[in-house]
Structures are given as C-alpha cells and as structure tokens.
Amino acid sequence: MADPACTAFAGKTPPRSWGRALLLTLPIALWSLFMSLRGLLQPDRSLQIASALTAAFLIALFFMMMKTSSTYRWRRWFFVALGVLFPIEFIHNVMVLRGSMGIPIEEMIAGRTPFCFLPIPLLILPAALTKTLVFPGSLLPGGGMAGAGMAAMAGLWLAITLVVGKGWCSYACFFGGIEEGMAALPKKAHWKKLDPRLRLVPWAVLLAMVLLSLALFEPAYCMWLCPFKAVSEYVAARNTVGMVQNGIFVVLFAALVIVLPLLTKKRTQCTFLCPFGAFQSIFNKTSVFDIKIDRTVCSPCVLCQKSCPTMSLTDESIKKGETLMSCMKCGACVDACPKGAAVWHIRGTQVAVKPERARLMFLYAAWAMAAMFGGTIITQDLATILQRVI
Amino acid sequence: MGGPFLVGEAFLLGLASGPACVASCGPVVVPSLLAEGAGWRLNARYLSSFLGTRFLGYLLFAAIAWELGVLVSPPPAVRTLIYGGIHVLLGVALLWYARSIGRGCAHACAASGLVSIGRVGKRGVPGAAILGLLTGVSLCPPFVAAGLRAAQLSNLAAALLFFAVFFVATTLWFVPFVGMGCVRRNASVIFVARTAMILVALYYLLAGVAMLAGRRIYG
Numbered sequence: 001m002a003d004p005a006c007t008a009f010a011g012k013t014p015p016r017s018w019g020r021a022l023l024l025t026l027p028i029a030l031w032s033l034f035m036s037l038r039g040l041l042q043p044d045r046s047l048q049i050a051s052a053l054t055a056a057f058l059i060a061l062f063f064m065m066m067k068t069s070s071t072y073r074w075r076r077w078f079f080v081a082l083g084v085l086f087p088i089e090f091i092h093n094v095m096v097l098r099g100s101m102g103i104p105i106e107e108m109i110a111g112r113t114p115f116c117f118l119p120i121p122l123l124i125l126p127a128a129l130t131k132t133l134v135f136p137g138s139l140l141p142g143g144g145m146a147g148a149g150m151a152a153m154a155g156l157w158l159a160i161t162l163v164v165g166k167g168w169c170s171y172a173c174f175f176g177g178i179e180e181g182m183a184a185l186p187k188k189a190h191w192k193k194l195d196p197r198l199r200l201v202p203w204a205v206l207l208a209m210v211l212l213s214l215a216l217f218e219p220a221y222c223m224w225l226c227p228f229k230a231v232s233e234y235v236a237a238r239n240t241v242g243m244v245q246n247g248i249f250v251v252l253f254a255a256l257v258i259v260l261p262l263l264t265k266k267r268t269q270c271t272f273l274c275p276f277g278a279f280q281s282i283f284n285k286t287s288v289f290d291i292k293i294d295r296t297v298c299s300p301c302v303l304c305q306k307s308c309p310t311m312s313l314t315d316e317s318i319k320k321g322e323t324l325m326s327c328m329k330c331g332a333c334v335d336a337c338p339k340g341a342a343v344w345h346i347r348g349t350q351v352a353v354k355p356e357r358a359r360l361m362f363l364y365a366a367w368a369m370a371a372m373f374g375g376t377i378i379t380q381d382l383a384t385i386l387q388r389v390i
Numbered sequence: 391m392g393g394p395f396l397v398g399e400a401f402l403l404g405l406a407s408g409p410a411c412v413a414s415c416g417p418v419v420v421p422s423l424l425a426e427g428a429g430w431r432l433n434a435r436y437l438s439s440f441l442g443t444r445f446l447g448y449l450l451f452a453a454i455a456w457e458l459g460v461l462v463s464p465p466p467a468v469r470t471l472i473y474g475g476i477h478v479l480l481g482v483a484l485l486w487y488a489r490s491i492g493r494g495c496a497h498a499c500a501a502s503g504l505v506s507i508g509r510v511g512k513r514g515v516p517g518a519a520i521l522g523l524l525t526g527v528s529l530c531p532p533f534v535a536a537g538l539r540a541a542q543l544s545n546l547a548a549a550l551l552f553f554a555v556f557f558v559a560t561t562l563w564f565v566p567f568v569g570m571g572c573v574r575r576n577a578s579v580i581f582v583a584r585t586a587m588i589l590v591a592l593y594y595l596l597a598g599v600a601m602l603a604g605r606r607i608y609g
Binding site (some may be wrong): 207211212241242 | 409412
C-alpha cells in the first residue's frame with residue numbers, strides 16, 4: 001500500500017516543462033548521437049543523412065515521452081518504423097545478393113544466413129548436450145550475412161534481457177512492429193472476446209519446438225512455423241513439402257500479423273504464437289522493472305485490461321495488483337489508466353511510490369537498447385531507401 | 391564373441407546412445423507425461439508402461455533384424471516407407487492421446503490413473519503403452535546402430551539379449567523424467583501439454599505423409 005506521505009506521486013504525472021524534458025532527454029540524445037556517429041563519419045551521403053534522421057527520430061520520440069509523460073504512443077512510432085523498415089531492407093539485401101528471398105538449402109547448411117534471436121531457446125538444449133549449434137550460422141564474428149557472430153549477439157541479448165525482461169519484445173524485436181502497426185489502424189476491436197487460454201499457446205509452441213529441435217537437430221520453428229519467413233528469408237522450395245512449408249509461413253503471417261491484429265487490436269502473433277516471447281517471459285522474473293496496479297486508487301474500470309496488446313492483464317491479476325508474466329512493458333496500460341493506478345515499479349520498492357522515477361529508469365535502459373539495435377537497423381534501412389531515391 | 395563381452399558392448403552402446411534416445415523420444419514423452427496427473431508414482435507408472443512397450447518394440451525389431459539380417463539397412467525407398475508409416479502412426483496416436491486427456495478420469499480406467507486411448511473404460515489401452523511401442527520400433531540412429539550389431543550375431547537369442555541390455559542402458563537416461571511428477575498440474579499445464587502434443591503430432595503426420603509420398607522434407 002502506498003505511503004500516505006507519498007500519495008502526491010501517485011496518479012497521472014503532469015506534463016513537464018520544455019526545459020526539464022530536454023534535460024531528461026540529454027543522456028539519450030548523447031547516446032543516440034554516439035550510436036549514429038559511425039554512419040555520420042562515413043563518406044556515403046545516404047548513410048550520413050540516414051544516421052542523422054534516425055538519431056533525430058529517436059531523440060524526438062524520447063523527448064516527447066519525457067514531455068508528455070506518456071510512453072506507449074511514442075514508443076509505438078519507433079516500433080512500427082522498425083517493424084516496417086526491417087523487412088524492406090532485408091528483402092532488398094537478399095534480392096541484391098541472390099535475386100530471390102528463397103535461400104538454397106546448400107547455402108543455408110553452409111551458414112550463409114544472418115543470426116536471428118527467435119531460435120535462441122531452441123538452440124540451448126542441443127548446444128548443452130552436444131556442443132553443436134543447430135542454427136545455420138557461425139558462432140564467431142564473420143559468420144552469416146550480418147557479419148556478427150552468434151556468441152556476440154546472444155551475449156548482448158542476455159545482458160539486456162536480464163535488465164529489461166520481456167521489455168525486449170517492445171523495444172528491440174524487429175518483427176513485432178508490423179502487427180503493432182496493424183493493431184493501431186482500427187478505431188476499435190471487432191473481435192473482443194478471445195479465449196484467454198490462447199495466451200498459453202506460445203508456451204506449447206515453445207515446448208514442442210524445443211523438443212523437436214533437439215530430436216531433429218534443426219531449428220524446428222524456423223523450418224515450420226515462423227510467420228516472418230514470409231517477409232525475410234525462407235528455404236527455397238524445390239518440391240511439394242517445401243511449398244507446404246512456405247505456405248504455412250504465408251498463412252501464419254497473413255492471419256497473425258495482418259488480419260487478426262486488425263480485428264482484435266492485439267499483437268496476436270506475439271500473444272498467441274511466438275515461442276521466443278514465452279521464453280522471454282521467464283526473464284520478467286529476473287528483471288528489476290515491472291508494472292503494478294495500485295489497488296488503493298484502482299476503480300476498477302478495466303481500461304488497462306482493454307488497452308493491453310498482449311492480454312497480460314486479467315480480472316484476477318488486477319485484483320492482485322500485478323500483470324501476468326507475459327507483460328511486455330510497453331506502457332499501454334499505464335497510459336490508459338485515468339486514475340494513474342497502473343504504474344511503473346522497481347522490484348523491492350513500495351508500489352506507487354515515485355513511479356515516474358521507475359519509468360525513467362526503465363526507459364533509459366530500454367531506449368538505449370532500442371537506439372543500439374533498432375536505431376542501427378533503421379539507419380541501414382533508411383540509407384538503402386535513400387540510395388535508391390537520391 | 392563371449393557373453394560378457396556382448397553384454398558389455400550392448401550396455402556401453404546403450405549408455406552412450408541414451409541422450410540421443412531421450413532426444414528422439416522427447417517430443418513424445420515430455421508433453422504426454424505432462425498431460426498425465428501429478429505425483430512421481432503416477433509418472434513412474436507412465437514411464438514403466440512406456441518403457442515396457444518400448445522394450446517389446448525393441449525385441450520385435452531385434453527378432454526381425456536378426457531374421458532378415460538386412461532390415462536395418464534396407465533400400466532407401468523401403469526405409470523411407472517404414473519411417474513414413476511409423477511417423478503417421480505416431481502422429482495419429484498422439485492426436486488420439488491429446489483427445490483422450492481428461493476423458494478417462496470419470497470412467498473405470500481412472501483406476502489406473504493413466505490416460506487411456508481407444509475405448510474408454512477397463513478395455514482402454516494406456517496411451518503410454520501405445521506411444522512406447524511406436525517409439526520402440528521407430529528407426530532412431532542409436533536403434534539402427536544396435537540393430538546393425540544384432541543382425542551380425544550368430545543366433546536369435548544373442549540378438550535379443552543384445553537388444554535387452556541395450557534397452558536397459560538407454561532406459562537409465564529416462565529415469566530423471568520421473569521427476570516431472572513434481573511439476574504441479576493445473577488446467578494451464580494440461581492445456582500447454584495437450585497443445586504441444588498436437589503440434590508434435592502434426593509434424594509427425596506431415597513428415598510421415600511426405601515420406602510415404604516419396605518427397606524429401608528439405609530442399
């Protein structure tokens with residue numbers, strides 16, 4: 001329960017002054033500029049412009065978060081931009097490299113594929129038991145088209161994940177943006193009653209895919225279920241089975257990333273399929289940041305529940321004053337709550353005591369990660385587009 | 391070769407192949423075991439049933455391997471057909487199992503505590519037994535290795551003994567699964583296990599049909 005002496009901090013945080021908002025943005029501005037320095041110093045004019053635009057974009061969004069004390073809508077601009085631009089750049093690259101999105105199985109076996117974080121949970125058991133990576137890429141730098149080794153990527157992922165938990169899915173994932181953009185388009189949801197058990201499907205997918213990956217010695221999710229193969233790279237189909245595999249990718253993408261988000265206003269692929277998301281949920285237990293519902297001021301109007309894009313709030317969880325472990329820390333519930341009952345929180349501290357401070361601390365960590373991963377990707381994407389335009 | 395050497399060879403081969411056996415059977419064992427009730431006794435009973443029929447499958451395979459001598463390395467087309475058929479059967483059994491979860495408890499078969507598939511009641515067959523038999527006759531790599539060795543032995547008894555000892559050694563790797571009895575079972579866990587089972591079953595069905603149709607899964 002909140003300390004009565006501190007109730008002034010509970011409720012909605014009022015908008016900040018320009019000066020204070022600028023001051024709070026300063027660390028992220030410096031970080032964003034540092035991240036874009038590499039591009040700014042390149043002789044390529046397109047890359048210079050793209051780097052400057054990306055840095056300005058990231059700084060402006062963070063400034064608006066500080067100014068308005070609202071998180072979700074500004075983060076969404078970044079996230080959708082990342083989600084939309086990533087496939088454009090990726091498809092452009094593979095088309096330039098080999099003229100097709102389909103990668104021949106021989107090239108895949110030779111490890112000429114970029115690293116993707118989605119199969120990380122599928123790699124753990126085979127690696128632990130046989131010291132073998134069942135992903136067609138290199139463990140060391142230089143492997144794959146992206147040039148970065150898996151060890152470096154996985155190490156970065158782990159370090160960040162331990163801090164932000166499932167916040168990864170709202171600030172770093174380059175796949176979730178498309179469906180978040182789709183979910184933002186309709187004014188209201190047409191399908192409102194979704195079976196809450198569907199939330200458990202990602203755990204089932206995770207269990208099945210981890211076991212199949214170990215049995216088949218391959219990243220089973222990438223081979224059979226990943227919807228994002230439809231907008232990135234897939235094994236070139238040479239027979240009926242290959243066509244079936246690619247058909248599964250396209251159907252899942254169309255259903256879970258395009259149609260269902262439009263109908264439900266939810267991130268349906270993240271909520272009902274993604275095994276990486278389920279795996280990432282476990283790290284919400286290690287993260288110091290979470291979202292709490294201050295029961296002393298909650299009505300409850302369930303606006304937080306309706307606004308949550310991943311169905312991570314239920315009647316029971318609201319009664320307990322917390323979110324489910326699938327919470328992606330996107331901030332939608334905090335922004336939606338008219339009474340300021342949904343608050344950012346640091347584990348081990350009192351609920352609703354200086355929640356804005358908890359929000360700031362989380363956002364600094366999450367936005368620094370966003371600038372590092374997403375910012376780099378957006379820069380490359382913009383540079384590619386500019387090279388075509390200029 | 392003398393008996394002790396044969397036993398030792400079979401045991402070491404089984405022990406070394408155990409992790410591969412666990413990996414191969416994992417997609418079948420783990421979700422179906424999670425879908426059973428909690429408690430290590432019940433889980434031990436499931437594993438006994440599963441491993442018992444898996445042993446039967448092994449012996450059956452050993453007998454055929456010895457009799458034919460060449461079954462473990464038949465022509466690729468025949469091998470693919472056998473693989474495909476077993477995959478399809480396994481897929482169907484898993485789907486049936488998933489459908490049967492929670493159905494048998496209100497009936498007489500609840501006495502056994504294990505999920506029954508087929509006819510509900512006393513005549514229902516524990517799903518674990520069917521899954522064990524099907525995984526027992528599936529041609530996983532360690533199994534093929536044991537089959538090759540069994541086919542070289544001079545008599546049927548020796549081949550059966552070789553497979554029996556091989557089985558005991560691989561079974562040691564399954565003992566930790568009894569610990570899954572400690573996992574609390576609630577509606578969510580059962581739902582996850584059931585859905586995972588359906589996904590695995592769909593994979594086996596698709597792969598099996600592809601193999602029967604003479605299609606390669608990759609490339």
